[in-house]
Amino acid sequence: xxxxxxxxxxxxxxxxxxxxxxxxxxxxxxxRDTPGVTRDRLYGTVAFERWQAxxxxxxxxxxxxxxxxxxxxxxxxxxxxxxxxxIVFVVDGRAGLVPLDEEIAAILRKSDRPVLLxxxxxxxxxxxxxxxxxxxxGFSPVLGLSAEHGRGVAELLEAARDMAPAPPPEAMxxxxxxxxxxxxxxxxxxxxxxxxVLGHERVLVHELPGTTRDAVDTPVTFGxxxxxxxxxAGIRRKGRVSEVLEKLAVVMALKSLERCQVAVLVxxxxxxxxxxxxxxxxxxxxxxxxxxMAVNKWDLVPPGMVQKADVVGQIYDRLPFLExxxxxxxxxxxxxxxxxxxxxxxxxxxxxxxxxxxxxxxTVLRQAVERRPLSARGVPLRLHSAQQxxxxxxxxxxxxxxxxxxxSYQRYLINSLRHAFGFAGSPVRLLFRRAPTRPGRSRARRxxx
Numbered sequence: 001x002x003x004x005x006x007x008x009x010x011x012x013x014x015x016x017x018x019x020x021x022x023x024x025x026x027x028x029x030x031x032r033d034t035p036g037v038t039r040d041r042l043y044g045t046v047a048f049e050r051w052q053a054x055x056x057x058x059x060x061x062x063x064x065x066x067x068x069x070x071x072x073x074x075x076x077x078x079x080x081x082x083x084x085x086x087i088v089f090v091v092d093g094r095a096g097l098v099p100l101d102e103e104i105a106a107i108l109r110k111s112d113r114p115v116l117l118x119x120x121x122x123x124x125x126x127x128x129x130x131x132x133x134x135x136x137x138g139f140s141p142v143l144g145l146s147a148e149h150g151r152g153v154a155e156l157l158e159a160a161r162d163m164a165p166a167p168p169p170e171a172m173x174x175x176x177x178x179x180x181x182x183x184x185x186x187x188x189x190x191x192x193x194x195x196x197v198l199g200h201e202r203v204l205v206h207e208l209p210g211t212t213r214d215a216v217d218t219p220v221t222f223g224x225x226x227x228x229x230x231x232x233a234g235i236r237r238k239g240r241v242s243e244v245l246e247k248l249a250v251v252m253a254l255k256s257l258e259r260c261q262v263a264v265l266v267x268x269x270x271x272x273x274x275x276x277x278x279x280x281x282x283x284x285x286x287x288x289x290x291x292x293m294a295v296n297k298w299d300l301v302p303p304g305m306v307q308k309a310d311v312v313g314q315i316y317d318r319l320p321f322l323e324x325x326x327x328x329x330x331x332x333x334x335x336x337x338x339x340x341x342x343x344x345x346x347x348x349x350x351x352x353x354x355x356x357x358x359x360x361x362x363t364v365l366r367q368a369v370e371r372r373p374l375s376a377r378g379v380p381l382r383l384h385s386a387q388q389x390x391x392x393x394x395x396x397x398x399x400x401x402x403x404x405x406x407x408s409y410q411r412y413l414i415n416s417l418r419h420a421f422g423f424a425g426s427p428v429r430l431l432f433r434r435a436p437t438r439p440g441r442s443r444a445r446r447x448x449x
Contacts, residue, residue: 003045003052003053003054003258004053004054004085004086004164004165005053005054005055005056005083005084005085005086005254005255006046006053006054006055006056006084006085006086006087006088006160006164007055007056007058007081007083007084007086007087007088008020008055008056008057008058008088008090009058009087009088009089009090009104009108010089010090010091010101010104011091011098011100011101011104013092014090014091014092014095014120014121015090015092015120015121015147015148016057016058016090017057018120018147018148019088019090019118019120019145019147019153020044020055020057021147022147022148022150022153023044023046023055023153023157024044024045024046024055025046044057046157048154048157048158048160048161049161051157051161053086053160053161053164054254056084081107081108081111081113083255084113085113085114085164085165086113086114086115086116086160086163086164086165087108087111087113087114087115087116088116088118088156088160089104089105089108089115089116089117089118089139090118090120091117091118091119091120091134092119092120092121093119093120093121093122093127093130093131093144094121096130096133097133097134097136097137101137102137105137105138105139108139109138114163114164114165115139116139116141116143116156116159116160116163117134117137117139117140117141117142117143118143118145118156119131119134119142119143119144119145120145120146120147121146121147121148122144122145122146122151122152123146123148123149123151124151127144128144130144131144141159143155143156143159177225177226177227177228178225178226178227178228178261178262178345178346178349179227179228179230179259179260179261179262180220180227180228180229180230180260180261180262180263180264180345181230181256181257181259181260181262181263181264181289182194182229182230182256182264182266183256183257183263183264183265183266183280183284184265184266184267184277184280185274185276185277185280187268188266188267188268188271188296188297189266189268189296189297189332190266192296192332192333193264193266193294193296193330193332194218194220194229195332196330196332196333196335196338197220197222197229197338198218198220218230222338222342223339223342225342225346227342227345230256230259230260254283254287257283257284257287257289258287260289261289261290261349261352261392262289262290262291262292262345262348262349262352262425263284263287263289263290263291263292264291264292264293264294264341264345265277265280265281265284265291265292265293265294265322265325266294266296267293267294267295267296267315268296268297269295269296269297269298269300269301269311269329270297270300270301272314272318273314273315273318273319277318277319278318278319281293281319281321281322282321284322285321285322285427288392288393288427288429289352289392289393289427290348290349290351290352290392290393290425290426291322291325291348291425291426292325292326292327292328292341292344292345292348292425293315293319293322293325293326293327293328294327294328294329294330294337294341295311295315295327295328295329295330296330296331296332297331297332297333298329298330298331298336298337299331299333299334299336308329311327311329312327315327324418324423324424324425324426324427325348325424325425326344326347326348326424326425328340328341328344344425347424347425348424348425348426351422351423351424351425351426352391352392352393352394352423352425352426353391353392354391354394354421354422354423355388355391355394356388356394356396356421358385358386358387358388360420360421361386361387361388361396361417362383362385362386364416364417364420364421365383365386365398365413365416365417366383367416368412368413368416369381369383372409372412374402374405374409376402376404379401379402381400381401381402381405382400382401382402382435383398383399383400384399384400384401384435385398385399385435386398386399389431390429392426393426393427393428393429394423394426394428394429395428395429395430395431396417396428396429396430396431397431397433398430398431398432398433399433399434399435399436400432400433400434400435401434401435403432403433403434404432405432410430410432413430414428414430
């Protein structure tokens, strides 16, 4: 299901990061009693009853002596408006209404996004009298809450669920064939790659990073097979490119990842793997999508300067969590490497759909445990049963006597499954459950003969 995106906006030090942490249920965002402490946008999933949404902490603005506070906050608010389905506008109930709140409200009123006004730091019912002055901002409802203590958060989520637009019913069914998301940071050649496949300029291309304004679904036929390409990039803005567009690319990648079967992570051959590449790659892995890495602009690398094998090694060094994903080399400008790219897309899509019979599965896992035994407090690990419970990604439920297995041993078991069954390009999930014990069985074993 395509989850709506909730962006938390507001001036510095009103408790945006505290609210983000409360919504996602864990301390993902750094919180400190200093304005502008969040340096990066953070993304997480919030669940309320059966409703889910992607929540975005739009912190990261750190005022500098030479910068204008209002202009800086405006840039972040405009960024959030571009891609959010619902804006959660946070203000400080203790400090009262300030001019910067009114500046942000003026921007939000001009947008077509629904806005939920959250007055934070209202720790008790007696303090709700401060809500009155915030009605003049022109938003309804006005909700008082305490992000630190959790007061009013359930009411906030209930209102957000009611106000957020419902996803279109065809969100996961549009187009025939394999759904492929083209993801990556701005200006790595994503749109050019789609145009190269089509043979004409279906997607606007410009040297300015962030030319693509929205995700563009493009039906593609290649080699007699049908695909649906989702091209994602930044927005058409000239200012604050490095800060705003780089972070916004992650939001758009999240949207497309929810709708795709295969993610093509486009890397720039002339830049190598950057920190932003790693962030976006991590979201693809966490989303459970099959991944192909395309090193684009390979034509800009002088012949003989570097070997492809060396580049692949460097990529896996920087992205070890994607060592299962194939790497191909493309040149969108010269339309080179497209056949290899589609071959890998077909391969990883099929691998992600692969199913393994329970008998084969338990045999491979037990052989792996025999090769490298595991024990806890003298009790050896025993596998009782195993079965595949899902595809895309392949997910396996394993009944064991010791369910708390260290991640390094889990990785060893996953590698054993890959060695036996493949799963190229696809993450593999293991779900460990404690095997039920038969009453009296352990005592019977210790009974005297």
